[in-house]
Amino acid sequence: MDSSRGQGGIQLLLAAEQEAQHIVNAARAAKMTRLKQAKDEADKEIAQYRAHMEAEFQKKIAESSGDSGANVKRLEQETESKIHNLKEEASRISHDVVHMLLRHVTSVKN
Structure with a gap:
């Protein structure tokens, strides 16, 4: 069993x-x-x-x-304005920069 x-x-x-x-x-x-x-x-x-x-x-x-046409036109105007300002600034200080470079290049240090 x-x-x-x-x-x-x-x-x-x-x-x-x-x-x-x-x-x-x-x-x-x-x-x-x-x-x-x-x-x-x-x-x-x-x-x-x-x-x-x-x-x-x-x-x-x-x-x-x-209004992308307006945005493009506005950006082009801003860009032209900034380029114009940079060119004016460069022409204004270029004489001083040239004199400074000449002074440093022509000076002799010991």
Whole structure:
């Protein structure tokens, strides 16, 4: 009777092991399903966010490009003004710079 009892116990353990394996496999499958669902939801949210940001970007581009001709003209005027000021300043101090360089080049120090 002990051997039949031992045999029954082994069969019971094998059945329990198989049931545990089925439970683990079901849990893994459920986890994979949840992960796939979460990834799909995240992809959907990313696409919505990207579309929203792209729309805002296009709106800003449209706003800034509407007066881009005026901006370009203003920048060209500012650039010309700065170039003119630099040339005037350079011509004003070039004589002093030349004298200073000549003085340093021609002076001998021991």
